[in-house]
Amino acid sequence: MALIGIRSTLWGRIVRLSPPALLVTLYLTVILAGAILLWLPISQQAGISFFDALFTATSAVTVTGLAVVDTGGDFTFIGQVILALLIQFGGLGLMTFAVFVLSAIGVKVGLGGRLILREDLNQSSMGDLLKLVKLLLSVALICEAGGAAILAFVFVPEMGWLDGLWFAIFHAISAFNNAGFSLESQSLSPWVGNPVINLVISALFILGGLGFVVLADLYETRQWRGLSLHTKIMLYGTAVLMIVPWVLFAALEWTNPATLGPLSIWDKLQASWFQALTPRTAGFNTLDTAGMHEATTLMTMALMVIGGGSTSTAGGIKVTTAVVLVLATIAFFRKRTELHAFGRSLALDEVMKVLALTVVSILILAFALFVVSITFDGLFLTLAFEVVSAFGTVGLSMGATGELDALGRATIMVVMFLGRVGPLTLGFFLATHSVARVRYPKGRIYLG
Template sequence: MPPPLLLAVLYASAILLGACALMLPISRHAQISWSDALFTATSAVTVTGLVVFDIGTSLSLFGQMVLAFLIQLGGLGLMTFAVLVLGALGLPIGLTGQIYLREDLNQNSMHRLMQLVRVILKAVLICEAIGAVALCFSFVPRLGLRDGVWQAIFHSVSAFNNAGFSTFSNGLIGYATDPIINLVIPALFIIGGIGYTVLRELGSGKGWKRFSLSTKIVLLGTAILIPWSVVMFAALEWTNPGTLGGHTVWAKLMISWFQGVTTRTAGFNTTDIAAMHDSTSLMFISLMLIGGGPASTAGGIKVTTFVVMLLATVAFFRRQTQLNAFGRSIGFEAVLKVMALTAISTVLVFVATFLILITHDGRFLDVAFEVSSAFGTVGLSRDYTSHLNEFGRAVIIAVMFLGRVGPLTLGFFLATHSVPRLRYPKGEIHLG
């Protein structure tokens, strides 16, 4: 079985086992259906964050622990998790296991692959531990020691893995002006969302000149998109009474910061997403589709894909035959992969939106926002998730799943190539 296909089967198996675990009587306080459990397990394994019931009141402590485990499993990647378990047991990984691991981490080669796994383990343990301790200073005074510590651990795991799950009914709206929440949560999902390969190079002590081309593109793209999203959210929502209007200037800036940086990766909210202007929602859709960095806990088409697509467009209008960035050339195969990934993503979002619109009564913007959030594994919603019928849930489940494992399958098909035996004369085709 091809590695990407096997990984897709493993992710589907993890989702089914997670749904069974959530259906156990020990996992819940309230009655939930198999559809609820399957949707929630898919959302957790794909680190999306969309929910169809209140997990804070419907799930028991054990159920929330199951959910946190599924989030951690999906954020790490199944093969990374397997490698860590085998390493802890002292068992060899083998060449086949490394091939599967390479596909799961979306790497082009197996060079220094195990070093990347060690970087992932260190990043997860250190960041989630520091995040949980820091969040205790905010949650424990309000919720007590036991509940406060657990909420700190759960939200730290959810934030670093860019899942966006919260046990609070209204998300983090009650902590909109809390300085700890506005610093720790964004720091966690930004670190988790830029990619483990970037973290490895940043931790190696290399200078900017010695960074790989991928790392430079991710850092530059992130440095541009974060200020853009924060400033645009503040400008568009400054006087909106449903979001920023009515708050002090300082509160407006804090909410804009949090909501601006969370859009591309995680799905936390400190304001009412459904009350945003249509223009802001459209901007959020574009940011959710872009996503974070490759080999990270974030979703979307990835920053590198977006940047290469822009570079290829500029190169076309400049009549350039070679694509360059930071003194390095980008191969033709990489450009083809970018175009194919962008086209498939666009078609997937379009088809899913169309299927939900013809089977539901809802605004186009609400449906498009929901589908984009599912594909980008973000988890933000304009309060439309609860309105989905069984068919709509199935569509969103498929979109979340493809948003998580689709690039792996696409990479397999792009990696298989054959040398043509015949060459045909060039034909004329009119474009544009």
């Protein structure tokens, strides 16, 4: 009876948590369960420590891709399957699968479940959430199956049917979910000049990073005038963040002997395309990231911070956030009191949310970099690259992650987790809503 009472008390406390807190608890539970499964002897064959298994599970559920072990060599087939499932759960959202299963067996999703689902999908309202879940799973299944089928034409001839098919399936799942995990120790570098790999993998993480709201809008509307403001901003922002970095990467690295230098012109264009897109939280690489020039490294870090779209498998502060920041800056210098884009205006609360998200993100990055730098004596830029990659849930690495001590790796895990659940989730969890009882006269401060 006492045990039942303890369980009921614990369950009651969990139920009374706010939706953001429940979402955080859900993710932490899955990460811990995944770490235990990856630590089992049946899942690994290299004597991986529990801490390394926990780091890998955190990286998988947060769809980051940073690794401290060899994914293809240190995990068995069962371990790799578990890792793929963790990537799938983390990329599409844990509540998405829970709601889908409950709906499939005829269990009605209550208000509490819809609130958590809204937080998990980063939505502002609860309308059409179940429809969005069905669309999300359908798009994911179609894209991953189609991507795996095409990738099999490359991997099967090289590795045989069983290994080639599994290689194709795993990389399709990892690519669509913007995870960046690869069964090859050098990521996709052996296929730097393969057009199928460069096009299919990039197409998968572009589709996954656009966001399911955008994909649904494109499918249902199919006319530019009828598209929502969010979709238009995402499409324009994504196009700019694809073309401009592609040109800049090629220009900066064209003669670099450590990256593009030894390649043919066609391979240089392919590699530049891939490396310009992958920082927006995909995490794969076809070139040696550590060999890039410092200017290219800084550009890559900026792209990692921006990330992909809302309600997508990508991380970062999101493309729409970056666009709104630019629009707010332009409006300030033009002395406008409202933000306009595509014949629509943006409300002040949206701008305030963007500013809050940006400030919290900067604070997380600065504090994490400070903590990790306490015990790491390597190059500062290399360390900053790892921290930014963790926050953006990208997975690109310049080699510093494997050299970090326990404190450094623990910090990276926390940063990956915060990058996945979102800085605003942490803010809403800590914030309290209050109504001002006293109004004060307006004051003036001097800025700039």
